[in-house]
Every structure is written in structure tokens, then in C-alpha cells.
Amino acid sequence: MLQRIDLEKTYQYLLILLAFLMPLTVAGANTIVVIISFLWLLSGNYKLKLVHIFSSKIMIASIVFYFIHVIGMLWTDDYDWGLHILHKMWYFILFFPILFNIVKSKYIKYYISSFLIAITITEVLSYLVWFELIEPFKNATVANPTPFMSHISYNPILAFSIYLVAHRLLINKDLSRVNIYFYSFFLITMTINMFITGGRAGQVMFFAYLAILIFQYFRRKVLKAITLSIIIIPTIFIAAFNSSPIFHDRASGAISSIININSWIDYQSVERGGDQRANYNSVGERIVFSLNSWKVFKESPFIGVGTGDFPNEYMRINDKFTPNLKTAVNPHNMYVLVAVQLGLVGLLSMLSIFYYQIKASFQENNLLYKDLGLALPLSFLLIMLSDSYILGHFTTLLFVFFSSFLYQKFE
Numbered sequence: 001m002l003q004r005i006d007l008e009k010t011y012q013y014l015l016i017l018l019a020f021l022m023p024l025t026v027a028g029a030n031t032i033v034v035i036i037s038f039l040w041l042l043s044g045n046y047k048l049k050l051v052h053i054f055s056s057k058i059m060i061a062s063i064v065f066y067f068i069h070v071i072g073m074l075w076t077d078d079y080d081w082g083l084h085i086l087h088k089m090w091y092f093i094l095f096f097p098i099l100f101n102i103v104k105s106k107y108i109k110y111y112i113s114s115f116l117i118a119i120t121i122t123e124v125l126s127y128l129v130w131f132e133l134i135e136p137f138k139n140a141t142v143a144n145p146t147p148f149m150s151h152i153s154y155n156p157i158l159a160f161s162i163y164l165v166a167h168r169l170l171i172n173k174d175l176s177r178v179n180i181y182f183y184s185f186f187l188i189t190m191t192i193n194m195f196i197t198g199g200r201a202g203q204v205m206f207f208a209y210l211a212i213l214i215f216q217y218f219r220r221k222v223l224k225a226i227t228l229s230i231i232i233i234p235t236i237f238i239a240a241f242n243s244s245p246i247f248h249d250r251a252s253g254a255i256s257s258i259i260n261i262n263s264w265i266d267y268q269s270v271e272r273g274g275d276q277r278a279n280y281n282s283v284g285e286r287i288v289f290s291l292n293s294w295k296v297f298k299e300s301p302f303i304g305v306g307t308g309d310f311p312n313e314y315m316r317i318n319d320k321f322t323p324n325l326k327t328a329v330n331p332h333n334m335y336v337l338v339a340v341q342l343g344l345v346g347l348l349s350m351l352s353i354f355y356y357q358i359k360a361s362f363q364e365n366n367l368l369y370k371d372l373g374l375a376l377p378l379s380f381l382l383i384m385l386s387d388s389y390i391l392g393h394f395t396t397l398l399f400v401f402f403s404s405f406l407y408q409k410f411e
Contacts, residue, residue: 007043011036011102012110012202019114023122023157024148029397033095040098053097060358060409061352065143066093068349070341072307082308082331085341088391100402108405112164119161120186121262123193129197143246144198153394155194155202156383160398162190163209163375170217171367195240200254202381203240203247208234209375209383216371230377254283260318285388292317296340304343313340334391335383346384350390354381360407373406 009067013038021028040049053059066089069082076082078295091128103111128134129145140147146154169183174223194206211229218225240247296305307315311329331337338346354377361373380389389395 007039008102010039010103012104012107015099015107016110016114016198017102019111020118020402022115022401023394026393029393030297035398036043036102037095037098043402049131052101052288056100056408058353058356058403059100059395061349062092062096065346065349065353066090068342069307070348072304074306075303076306076308080293080308082099082306085307085391091396092390096400096404100399100408103405103408105405105410111401111405114283116161116164116298119158122154123190125232126193126197127189146197146199149252149394151199152201152387153199153392155197155199155394156205156379156389157202157398158190158197159196159202159205159209160189160376160379162194162206163379164372165190165207166213167371170213171248171371180196191236195244198246198250200250201308201386201389203251204386205379205383207237208379210236212371212375212378216375219355241407284327286327286332287313288322290333290336291334292321293331293336293340295321295341297336300343301339302343303345304339304341307341310337310340328393330388332387334388337388337391353377357403359405364407369406372402376402376406 014032017030018032018036021032029102045212068084068090069086073079073082075085085170101104125134125147126140126145129136129140129142129147133141136142136145136147138147139150144151146152149157165187167189169180169187175183194203212235214229214232215222215225220230241251242248290313293310295317310331311327314329314331317326318325331340334350335347338350341351357377358374361370361377364373365372376399383389390399
């Protein structure tokens with residue numbers, strides 16, 4: 001049956017469709033993922049496929065990272081939660097290598113364009129909800145208009161899209177005047193959209209991308225890049241802080257939690273009967289998660305507590321030290337989660353993926369792949385401090401999709 005279709009073109013059409021569906025629908029994107037995986041698994045030539053996959057250190061690191069989670073099932077007590085984690089991470093063992101094997105260089109521009117068209121649709125609908133021209137739907141509210149996903153995922157994906165558009169506008173020297181106007185308008189509207197939605201990690205990612213882009217634009221003119229970053233980034237931050245109520249509130253809450261870290265969490269308050277919930281918000285919550293998780297990590301620093309044991313081990317520590325605060329099944333920090341589950345072995349394995357990505361980006365000659373290949377891992381290394389962004393559907397799929405073609409030498 002598979003011999004009757006042009007498999008290469010079929011893959012490319014499916015990949016273009018996947019790029020479009022990624023920011024819009026979980027079910028739609030997963031359907032394409034399943035179809036691609038099914039075709040690949042039944043199409044033969046397994047030896048050639050595996051040779052290609054294992055020629056990449058990034059692919060090897062990804063597969064090893066997954067298998068360390070499998071090995072971590074040997075000493076876990078909560079087998080069901082361990083299987084849940086393995087299920088959430090299946091992209092790293094199967095779909096990432098499949099994508100790496102089937103992407104083609106001549107179609108990359110179509111992948112990116114299809115993705116940006118989907119972001120445009122998302123942005124337009126976000127504005128329509130915000131201006132109350134249509135009723136809020138799915139995840140969107142007037143105060144936080146992110147229709148197809150929560151702001152936790154939306155803002156990082158929007159920040160990534162802003163980087164793509166800004167890079168094309170500033171560094172691509174072949175744009176027509178019409179395209180310059182179009183991309184400029186698109187860049188401005190996306191930037192405004194970034195600050196009428198509530199994803200703090202994405203907003204931090206936006207500022208990080210802005211700094212990276214400035215340095216990439218000026219290349220070796222480091223002093224000029226530093227000077228411009230010092231001027232532009234605070235200016236945009238202050239403008240957004242004073243004009244966007246949602247950004248003002250969430251930024252103020254984050255700053256307050258960091259400054260007053262000792263006022264909202266006191267490990268001795270259990271004995272003194274203190275109220276640990278004072279001035280408590282999502283940033284404070286994440287800091288508590290990390291502090292408590294550190295206590296778990298110290299008990300088994302090399303191999304961790306096992307792939308499935310974070311929820312139970314965290315509950316044990318939380319009940320002892322912070323019983324007035326809620327427990328957690330995820331510390332909202334990818335480094336902390338992996339360190340507790342799999343110790344330093346797992347943490348170093350995860351970091352090796354990013355190391356090989358960064359190394360490959362310095363060896364790339366194509367300017368877009370070189371710049372984006374560096375910006376992608378750096379931005380994820382940053383936002384993983386605030387959540388497990390390579391476990392969530394939208395951000396993980398974005399990460400593996402773009403990584404599949406940024407770090408390989410095409411024939």
C-alpha cells in the first residue's frame with residue numbers, strides 16, 4: 001500500500017500541516033503526529049533510518065534522556081505516575097528522531113510560513129476577544145485572551161514567533177518594500193499581544209530573544225549591542241508596565257515575591273503557628289516548590305527518587321515543613337523535576353541535548369539556522385526555570401519540530 005504513494009511528498013505535506021496545527025489544536029496536531037509515525041514505522045529501510053538518526057549527537061542525547069527515565073522506573077514506587085511521565089516524554093524517543101529523519105531542507109521555508117500563518121490566526125482571534133468583538137472561547141477571557149492554549153504555553157510560542165519575524169525583518173536583506181511593511185506591522189501587533197496576555201515566562205523569553213537578536217544583528221560589535229540592549233529592553237518593559245494592567249499586576253507580583261521571599265515562607269512557622277500563606281502567589285509557590293524539592297534531592301542526589309516518585313516524595317516534605325501550603329505533582333521547574341526524579345545523572349543527560357544544539361549552531365553556515373539554532377536552546381534553558389516546558393504538549397512539539405531541521409547537515 002505504501003508503495004503506491006509518494007512517501008516523501010506525503011511527509012512534507014503532513015509536516016506543513018503539522019506546523020500549521022501546532023499552535024491551534026492538540027487533537028489536530030496529535031492526529032498528524034500519529035499518521036506520520038505510523039507511515040514511518042511501516043515504510044521500511046530501517047537500517048538507513050537508524051544510521052541517519054544515530055549520526056546525530058542530539059538524537060543520541062534525546063534517546064538516552066528518555067531511556068534514563070525508563071531505567072528510573074526500576075526504583076520508583078509509584079509505577080502509574082512513572083508511566084504517565086514516560087507517556088508525556090514519548091516525543092524524545094520516537095517523534096523527534098522521526099522528524100529528524102524525514103524533514104527536507106527545501107521545505108523548511110514552508111514549515112516556518114505555515115507556522116506563522118497559524119500564529120497570525122491566533123493573534124487575530126486574541127485581539128477580537130480582547131476588543132470584545134467576539135465572545136471569549138476555549139481558554140480565552142477578555143482579560144487574558146489566549147484562545148487555543150493557556151497563557152503558560154501561548155506566550156513562549158508567541159515570543160518564539162516574534163523572534164522569527166524580527167530576524168526575517170532585520171537580518172534578511174532580500175525583503176521587498178511591501179514585505180518590510182507587512183513584517184513590521186506583524187511584529188508590532190505581536191509585541192503588543194505579548195503584553196495583553198498573562199504568560200510571564202513568555203514575556204521573559206521575549207526580552208531574552210530581544211537581547212539575543214540585538215547581539216546577532218550587530219555580530220562582533222559587542223559594545224554597541226550592549227548599549228542598545230540597555231536602552232531598548234528597559235524602555236519596552238517600562239512602556240508595557242505602565243500601559244498593560246495584566247502585565248503590571250503580574251510583573252509586580254513577581255517582583256514582590258522575589259524581594260519579600262522571607263516574608264511569605266518561613267520554615268519555622270510550623271512550630272510557631274505562623275501563617276505561611278501571606279503574600280503568596282504563583283511565583284512564591286514556585287520558589288516554595290524548589291526549596292522543598294531541594295530537600296528531596298539531597299536525600300538521593302545521584303540517581304534521584306525514581307521516575308514516578310516526585311508527587312509522593314514532595315508531599316512527604318511538604319507535610320513536614322509547609323503543611324499550610326498545597327502539595328505539588330510538578331515543581332514548575334524542569335531542572336528541579338529532573339534532578340529530583342533522576343538525580344545528577346538525569347539532569348546532565350537533559351543538559352547534554354542543549355549542549356549539542358548550541359555546539360551545532362556555532363558550526364552552521366546558514367545564518368537563519370545558526371541564529372535560530374542558538375536562540376532556541378538558550379530561550380528554553382531560561383524558561384525551564386519557571387515550568388516543565390519540555391513536558392507540555394505545545395512547547396515540546398515546537399521544540400522538537402524546529403530542532404529536527406536546525407541541527408543537521410542536509411545533502
